Amino acid sequence: MREAALELLNRTMDEQLKRSEHPSDFPALPPIPAGRYTDPRFEALEKDRLWNRTWLLAGIASDLPTPGSYRLFQHLDRSVILSHGKDGRIRAFHNACRHRGSPLLLEPQGRAMRFICPYHAWGYDLEGTLKSVPSQHDFACLDKAENGLIEVQCDTYRGFVFINFDDDAEPLRDFLGEFVALTEGYPLERMVVKDHFFVEMACNWKIAYHNFLEIYHVNTVHPTTLAPHLDSRSFVIALYEGGHMRFGTRKKGGESLFKTPPVKPDDIAPVFLENTVALPTFPNTFFSLDPVGFNLQCFWPMGSDRSVMEVRQMGWATDSEEDKLYWQGMRAATEHILSEDLCLFENIQQSLRNGTIPSIWAGYQERALYWFEEEIDRRIGPDRVPADLRVQPRIASFMAPRSA
Structure with a gap:
């Protein structure tokens, strides 16, 4: 991670740990229309203006x-x-x-x-x-x-394969933006896929992705699996151009949330040892750069109220039996943690679909969720989004500067 990005991470973490009130300069976020997760009009706009024109992670x-x-x-x-x-x-x-x-x-x-x-x-x-x-x-x-x-x-x-259905799309490196600076010091190009599986979900893809754009829920939903390892009060967000983001959370002791694998690089930068650094990468990909490796998640629509989470477990090259057993255990642990989230998604979708709630709310700790929705409208073109489905742009002025 480049020096400017590292300084921003550490400074905002220190500030966050002292915060006890809503930041006075940050706006209240308006409600997000429920129709964005149920309405065929919005699904059609996403297909045409988002999926057909955006760089997508397709392989390794x-x-x-x-x-x-x-x-x-x-x-x-x-x-x-x-x-x-x-x-x-x-x-x-x-x-x-x-x-x-x-x-x-x-x-x-x-x-x-x-x-x-x-x-x-x-x-x-x-x-x-x-x-x-x-x-x-x-x-x-x-x-x-x-x-x-x-x-x-x-x-x-760096070993990640992207595709774009738009022949006139901007170059990939321009699209990735700050991702380039934020991943320095983490050897992405040496990673291999240890496991690859799919989880079908009875909800809109954005509802599932929202879950990974905040840790407000961690103490409630993951009290014994994730919460003991994370200092949730330190959680900070940097919003970047293009809908990309960087999350940072200090760990409660130890280099990893998980036990150490048989093989681990010795050249990972200290920032990734001391903190959980996650990089939600627009439109649908979630990296979480743990030194043992990480779950690389992509969220794909299968209709307005169905989706699939594609999970690649990324680790370090070795063919030892010990390593195979390690990743079998990681698969089981991952599925258990995911099950704690997944049991909620179908009922959330039902509440939005049947009109029980007309909109959803995002607080300050969930501003990444709102930034993501703003970027979707920017990609579609705000004038193309029906008025009853738009989000009101509020937080572009809080975007973090790119590192030199």
Whole structure:
């Protein structure tokens, strides 16, 4: 973490521990309309203006180790091939044959040096070029050079693979913004996926994501699992351009909330040993940089009132049996902690859907939640959001400066 960001973290933590009143310069936050989590109009706006135009975390480079390695991204009513090319570059293609739209790959992961359509055997190379068409003479107007796979914009940062369905999107590094400075001193590029699983939820994706944008609930919901390890009073938030954020919470003794794994880097910066540093990264990703590794969570919509949490357990490279047992235990611990939250989400969604409550409230400790909702409207375009579904912009002036 760069010096300016570290100074901001430590200074605001010290100030927060002394705070006993609502900050006099921070505005009261207006209620957030319930329709943002139930209304098909808002869901359609998100699909068009958010999911189709924003950089999305799609994979991990270490899962694509050699030429021909591939993984499928299968969210948002999309199927996208992430493929390691012969030239070492990771590319993304829509998983659709140019003949009649059949998926080229049916397994979620594997190795393929060519993409051969299982329907009519049209074949493509790893660069997406159409190479072979059975009975090509029957396609009088077909130009193979013009009918390669449709590429999706794809880029990587320190081993994390992102895609964007907008060909005119800003460069990935510009999009990530302060994330670059905040992760210095944490060896992201050396991480591997220890486990990868999905949790389906009977709620809007934003309701689930909200849960991870505050720790106001930790003492109540996680009294024996998380609360004993965190000094919740020290919790601080930095709001950054683009809807990104940084959370910081001091630990109650020890370098980690969890026991030490068999392998752990010795070059992790002290800030990540002394504090829990979380980086909610717009629009739907949550990093929490613990020295033992962390759960990388992405929240995907499956309709206005259903969603899925994708969880990758990120750790350090080793194939020892001790390490495998460690991560089996981490999976069980993670599922237990998540279960403490998940039991609430369906009923929250029900209350919003049936009109029991017309809006939800966010307090000062939940300002990250409000910042996230403001950014969604900025991405959609405030004038496009129906008046009854808008959030009122209130806290842009409290955005933290980027580090030099």
